[in-house]
Amino acid sequence: xxxxxxxxxxxxxxxxxxxxxxxxxxxxxxxxxxxxxxxxxxxxxxxxxxxxxxxxxxxxxxxxxxxxxxxxxxxxxxxxxxxxxxxxxxxxxxxxxxxxxxxxxxxxxxxxxxxxxxxxxxxxxxxxxxxxxxxxxxxxxxxxxxxxxxxxxxxxxxxxxxxxxxxxxxxxxxxxxxxxxxxxxxxxxxxxxxxxxxxxxxxxxxxxxxxxxxxxxxxxxxxxxxxxxxxxx
Ligand SMILES: Nc1ncnc2c1ncn2[C@@H]1O[C@H](COP(=O)(O)OP(=O)(O)OP(=O)(O)O)[C@@H](O)[C@H]1O
Numbered sequence: 001x002x003x004x005x006x007x008x009x010x011x012x013x014x015x016x017x018x019x020x021x022x023x024x025x026x027x028x029x030x031x032x033x034x035x036x037x038x039x040x041x042x043x044x045x046x047x048x049x050x051x052x053x054x055x056x057x058x059x060x061x062x063x064x065x066x067x068x069x070x071x072x073x074x075x076x077x078x079x080x081x082x083x084x085x086x087x088x089x090x091x092x093x094x095x096x097x098x099x100x101x102x103x104x105x106x107x108x109x110x111x112x113x114x115x116x117x118x119x120x121x122x123x124x125x126x127x128x129x130x131x132x133x134x135x136x137x138x139x140x141x142x143x144x145x146x147x148x149x150x151x152x153x154x155x156x157x158x159x160x161x162x163x164x165x166x167x168x169x170x171x172x173x174x175x176x177x178x179x180x181x182x183x184x185x186x187x188x189x190x191x192x193x194x195x196x197x198x199x200x201x202x203x204x205x206x207x208x209x210x211x212x213x214x215x216x217x218x219x220x221x222x223x224x225x226x227x228x229x230x231x232x233x
Contacts, residue, residue, distance in 0.1 A: 003066050005029045005149060005181050006051055011060035013046050013205075020046045021057070022205035030212075031148075032177055032197030036185040037228070042202040044185040045082060048151045051183070052079040065148060075105060078145040082153045084134060086126045092137055093122030099141050111144035114174060118166075132163035139167055143174040150175060150182040156191070168195060193224045201228050208232070 004027060011024040021043045028034060036044050049055040050062055053069030062069060065076050086095060092115055100108045115122065118136050120129070129137065139155055152171070156164045172195055175182050183200075186192055199216070201209035208231045216222050222230070 003029075004063065005065060006183070007061075007063050008047075008051075009061040011047075011050065011057050011062060013043075013050065013055065014058045019205050021050075024060070024202075024205070024207050026200065026207060026210055028181065028183075028198065028200075028210075030197065031179050031181050033171070033175070033192075033195050034181060034183040034198040034200060035189065035192050035196040035224070036183050036200045036202065037187065037189045037192075038185075038202035039187055043205040044202055045153050047202070048079070048153050048183065048185060051149075052077055052151050054079070075103070076147055077149045077151060078103075078142050078147045080138065080142040080150075080152045080155055082157065084138070086134060086138055088125075088127035090126050091122065092120050092124045092126065092129075095126060095137065095141060096122070096144075099144070103145055105146045106141075107144050107146060110174070111140050114140035114143065114170065118170075132159055135159055135163060135167060136170070139170055140174075143170065146176075148180060150180060152182060152184045154185050156186055156188070164191065168192065171195075189225060189228065196224060199224050199227070201231065203232075 006028045008024050008026050011021050012019060013021040024047060038044050050057050051064055051069060053071050096108050096111045100106045120133055120137060155167055196213045198212055199209060200207055209227060213224060216227050
């Protein structure tokens with residue numbers, strides 16, 4: 001059997017009887033950047049949490065690297081949560097050590113290189129970092145993991161334009177487009193469109209579009225935004 005990176009079949013998730021995901025079937029295997037785009041409440045975080053093994057679907061199937069994901073899948077998957085997961089009492093360097101103890105495939109050298117470039121000192125206390133620098137540290141710790149699948153839930157949310165641009169540059173620069181797949185959720189498609197290899201467009205718990213961006217542009221002569229508008233008609 002060939003390994004598929006992420007595949008779901010008729011995935012449904014209900015919270016208190018109300019569907020957040022409604023029959024999601026996707027099959028993603030190519031490395032590169034996947035944009036998971038959709039308005040607030042469309043189900044992006046729920047889908048990422050199920051792929052990360054943090055939530056169980058109400059119905060349907062999900063496989064990540066041909067395995068049913070659970071909390072132990074973290075050696076294959078790096079998940080960047082929307083909520084802040086850093087410990088205030090640590091210094092940036094201690095956070096690096098903490099991650100390297102937790103994840104065997106974590107590269108402290110790569111994390112330190114990123115922090116150096118971002119001009120964040122290893123002795124800086126997490127609690128004294130600005131919001132932008134916290135977001136940078138959180139992302140650096142995630143990108144320093146050598147895993148086949150990175151799940152980034154709204155990494156740009158709540159940040160100013162300069163930090164957002166830098167965060168996108170870090171993702172492009174430090175993910176390995178030859179052998180890593182990065183699924184990045186956002187509701188601002190225009191900002192990420194130039195970097196996307198694949199678009200997943202969600203609305204009301206359904207996938208309305210799942211397409212390779214080069215195929216869209218070259219075969220169908222459409223931009224991602226145009227293709228999204230078309231499926232909404
Ligand atoms: N723990 C929960 N309990 C009850 N309802 C929830 C829970 N988490 C999400 N929902 C609901 O499920 C739906 C999908 O939410 P989800 O967070 O997956 O969407 P999203 O696209 O990530 O939204 P956002 O862009 O605002 O983060 C929404 O209607 C939301 O209110």
